[in-house]
Amino acid sequence: MMPKKILLATPLALLALATPQAAAGQTAPLDSLDGLTGKLLRYEQRSPHEKLFLHLDRPVYLSGETLWFKVYAADGTHARPLALSSVAYVEVLDADRQPVLQTKVALQQGTGQGTLVLPTALAAGGYTVRAYTSWMKNFSPDAYFHRSITVINTQAASGASARDSAAAYDAQFFPEGGHLVRGLRSRVAFKITDKAGRGTAAEGRVLNQRGAVVATFKTQRFGMGHFDFTPAPGPDTYTATVTLGPKRVLTQPLPVAAEQGYVIRLDDTGADELTLTVKTSSPQPEPLALLAHSRQQVALAAKQMLVNGQAVFTFKKSALLDGVSHLTLFNADRKPLCERLYFRAPQQLLALTAQADKPQYGVRNKVSVQVAAPAPAASLSMAVYRLDSLTTAPGLGIDRYLWLTSELQGTVENPDYYFTATGPEAAEATDNLLLTQGWSRFKWEDVLAAPKPFEFLPEPYGPVIQAQVLQAGTRQPRAGINVFLSSPSRIVDLSVAASNAQGVVWFEPNRFSGPREIILQTDAGQDSTSQLTLLSPFSTRYAAGARPAFGLTPRFQNDYAKRHFQAQVQNAFGSQYRNRYASGRVDSLAFFGKPDETYLLDKFTRFKVMEEVLREYVPGVVVRIRKDGFHLLVTDRTNRTLLTENPMVLLDGMPVFNINKIMAFNPLKVRKLDVLDGRYFHGPAVYNGIVSFTTYKGDLEGFPLDPHVLVQEYEGVQHQREFYAPRYDTPEAAKSRLPDLRNLLYWNPDINLTGSTAKTLDFYTGDQAGRYLVVLQGLATNGLAGSRSFVLDVKPAL
Template sequence: MVFVKHMGYYLSVFFSTQQKTAPKPGFNTFILHLLAGLCSLATTGAVRAQTTSFDSLGGVTRQLARYQQRAPHEKLFLHLDRPVYLCGETMWFKVYAVDGTYSRPIALNSVAYVEVLDAANQPVLQGKVALQKAMGQGSFVLPTSLAAGSYTVRAYTSSMKNFGPEAYFHSTVTIINTFAASGAGNRDSASYDARFFPEGGNLVRGLRSRVGFKVTDKTGRGVAAEGKVLNQSGAVVATFKTLRQGMGTFSFTPAAGPDTYTATVTLGKNRVLSRELPRPYEQGYVMRLDNTGPDQLTLSVDATSNRPETLYLLGHSRQNIALTAPLQLINGKARFLINKSQLLEGVSHLTLFNAERKPVCERLYFRVPQRRLAISARADKPQYGTREKVSVQVATADQQTPAPANLSMAVYRLDSLAATTGLAIDRYLWLAADLQGSVENPEYYFTATGPEAAESTDNLMLTQGWSRFKWEDVLAVPKPFEFLPEPYGPIMQARLTQAGSNKPREGIIAFLSTPSRLVQLSTSQSNAQGLVHFELNRFVGTDNVVVQTDPRQDSTCAITLFSPFSDRYATRQLPPFGLTSRYQSDYLKRHLQAQVQNVFSGKYRNLYAAERVDSMAFFGKPSATYLLDKYTRFKVLEEVLREYVPEVVVRIRKDGFHLLVVDNLNKTVLEENPMVLLDGVPVFNINKMMAMNPLKIQKLDVLESRYFHGTSMYNGIVSFTTYKGNLEGFPLDPQVLVREYEGVQRQREFYAPRYDTPDAAKSRLPDLRNLLYWNPNVATSTSPQTLDFYTGDQAGRYLVVLQGLSDSGLSGSASFVLDVKPAL
């Protein structure tokens, strides 16, 4: 398959507020399709939104459908077991993969890539997590060498790498290194910033515009501020004040002429910022979206031109077109009424096009989802003692109807270090995942009501741009994506080049194998770019891989393996971090607890779930199998084959040994060497193979017919297996590439002691666990399920957190606190 880098000019979904020149022309192909078949609708009053027949869009919806089929929109969510860790502890997580439109589980990929990034976006931990039925689980043991600070956990699939890193999952965690003497981290937050976002994308002279703004500290958190807008003469033309999370709006009319505008922002008593507003255009359009009723939005458009003009509105939600309609601009004004029920739940994107077939304004709107997965969870007692059994009853429902779901559950101790809670799955999938950057306190936009909540939500839509959908991607000529989905396992990619240069080698067959008693072999033929790819559908843990070419076809090409991890990073600001003297006793306490657990329970850290291994070789059942210990052991491999392997004929020619397989079915001898394997690794030099000590070989398998393997054809297969499965020192050719490679993570099991007998309850081993319980596979049905675990020796308050997803796409979370009292 050909790998081609996905290129193209990307249309900005949220017009840059720093743009200084007029919008560039473009988008003609899209607009021609969009306007084809749309009829003009002249009116002097408001136009009520209507969904035009999709056929009238002249193929745009067909292109959108094609795009959805070629590139299904994915989202990942990770439920992390807790927000704060100590170096040396284990980070546990559950991965949920959903489609980007309706948040239903999507099994497009079988692998998720999870990374822990430091403040400089350098990965400190990386892992591949196997996904089954769109879900998976993994863990990282945090090294004691990590510096204390705030870190980003991000996750993505191979398909998601074809698009921007802004669409990857991101979450922030705190890691404290109690082994280090200090940890200043990134505590300094003295730097502030203010950004301004004209509604619709542009300021236009002579047209009154609403401007959203956001004032943040160095970490990206909103801060309270107030300010004023000054023209070139120093006159105040507008004043403003933040509402929530450092966001707010103000309105003003840029005057005609060369005037520029500057905002002065005051933070507290002594700090003042000065920022230039985007330069107004001389001509153009402005858009305003107002909430004018419980079920109605009003879209207002003003233009500098008074001539009649037909404009076109297109609204979509996560690749689904919700409405398309024309509206008539008369005397430079138009209004458009939108029924909120026409827009899908979550974030919607409204784009306005003018008569010249150019996008002129864009706007986001958030509709709070009405349905969510209701998770009810309650403990059997209001209070517990140490080493006491806790039973939690869990049920899930859609409204009042029981709904089966897959959940994950964590129980961790609340203390001064764990002051924040993790991100909720429904808040992320319906809001944060579709906006640029991180959303501060997303819970507020789902639960708050009233005028202030509506205004705050609108401010969020004005100041944090759309992170996903790009129309040019939809309408571009389809090209193969650089990164393919991985439905059966990780795909390893490599490039074959001419030795001594970067010139790619095309049409060369490469072989991938892993020395093992489990015989697996993959092949791939290089494309015009010299790229080959191999599917590793049963590669678990870390092992050596062997990549080589057949020297009869090519013996000189260089092989370069590529990392499967993304090398593109979103721009993110981490929250401040610093060790403070006020929490010194808490650091010492957590350090002691962690070290005690490592000493007395460290042996349980690397418990792994039993893996079901398919021992069948890639070529299936062999024609004959020889366990050499059942026969006379010869010291020369030639004697072994001649004496009791009639399916293989040994010939000696001028260039040395040749092995010919006897095809008994067709009563013939295949004329070329078979594929010879040693512990699954192809051996093309038969002389080397024949020189190996047969006493190191335990088993010989023979396939006595031709075998077609991808684009390759073998004249039978002769497979030798050593006792250890590690080649037993066999010398590989110099051009063979041998590298250590990490497959998907082995499934580490969470360990927690049980005090279900009197002797266990009286055990003198200390139990100072901070994380009492972690279960990534809680499957609910139509009846409640009971989960049991035991408290440890630490009294305190423990937070129980459940998150999950139903098959229909309903997501939800729930939490409550357990009180554990010390024993009397």
């Protein structure tokens, strides 16, 4: 007999659901459901879901131009700004998924901003900008932020379109729930894409081994669709032939059908009702559990007994959470059997408003845009760029990303459609999208397994620098070795860490920004056989996906030439403004705080021998000469004793373990000498006082380094470049003869709004008439995200 349909309850913590009635009687107890919800909750608590969104200033660039961006870090569960990480890693990948540019950006309170200067030699092509944090590296690279851009090299145009052939197209087939089972009718979704990953129109047939047609299909929106199909019992295999046009046919085998298993089917059965039907090839009664979860939050949970090979779950759409929901079916052993996705458009978005003060503008006119966002507080960014034949692709809104595209695999074509379109066609297109591009950030095996330590930790206080200590010759990891990290500077900063069982050390240096020279070393007196290797912080895993679209079009040659001319003019007359950086506060205090003694050597008689300097001016340091040479002993003034071992001696922040070398150093190169009296505990190390020498330039002044020291260029978080745009607020400025052919009129990543108070943003048009797109993105502290865009018309001068 068929079991009755059940209506699911909606509490978030479902510890004791009422057992539903079925025609065959009471269903068997299924205690594993409570365990599933609890384990998912614990997994969410120990593995916060972090998402990044990048607002890029525009979609198309010329090589040599600057790419501006703002980073939004959000809690993937509630979409609120998340301050878990203080560093975002941003890369530009080529069509082969190899990085051509990499940078680190500082994050504060969930936002950050940065730039990437595209090299003039960068080949024309389609590229991908991706971003992630250290914490996100623990999960699939599909969860990283990805955005396609186009780069045009007008000085060396290349990159013609690939040959137009069936081999450049792809067809994929996805049984609903994940499996085909012989003898059971299934819904099979499909997606047909071109070489650039865009959906394309096609139709096709499904053939069995004997060539008989068992199903037909035809694409709907964006190259997707579905058909019903029942694999016959026996060893039959099935092949789909896809017709893309005249003399263009693609052949693709269907997934192999299993002899035994489960299939599910989700149907829209009412204005606010969904029905999930489960079928299996086994007639044995079996308890099942259904869990509906979204962003690691449980919305629905139910038990049901499988009777005569079928079970039916019915529930309200309104009971599901906003965004993409995962409907996962489990057996009594907590094994996931099938999964199905459903999208519920968010009920509330950030209602951004933006309005220009005029319907149109002339060249070199002032533009005032008033923006507002009804939220307690919101962080926004705004770009204004020129629309032409090369810049037509719509941008990705932060709300579309957080609620839909970040939860799916691959690139979603025209995500706006799924938020704005209504009616049966839109519902069917959304269903096809979820059937073909489903993805889960986590694996249920990880949720149900015993907790394991994560490989990558968050970076709440700045970039973490990692290195590995290996035994020279054998390349075996060495544990328990103290490694010192320094970067020569007038600001004394030293980090020390002990290697773990894998020989890895972690450093969290302060004030680490811009390109720097770093020095890694061990104490040669205690360890002289170790080899140090600096580890890259960038991820080496890449999401699978279509190559970014690109192909030079002959009919756009005039546009390429025009953009080339504009870029040359801007480089000639505006290059002096390209590398302006915002000034920031610099904390000049040494890592050990305020020293007990400070000596500015220019205030004393200068000696040419370091021994004389220490003996004459520094009573807190005692110089001793033994068989192996010089030793320095610091007076512990607190305990009124003389420490018996050498102190930590620093030169511009770099440890010097050979006292003879520092005593041979020319004191005329030293500007300042600091002494810390008494023992100092620094991570795993203990220093018998600190003696710190600082040169005039903070660059070691030619001090000879030990051979085993590792010296390497390393880039911290990037300095913040200022966006420059000319202002024509005086008659003289408006009449300037300097040409202004900017395509990017305005970029502001730091717009902060509070409550309903509006803010007015001013900028000036250039010398190019045309249509300009204003793009506004924003995220509020309460988790509401929104985007807004409109067009400005600039008329030529009369």
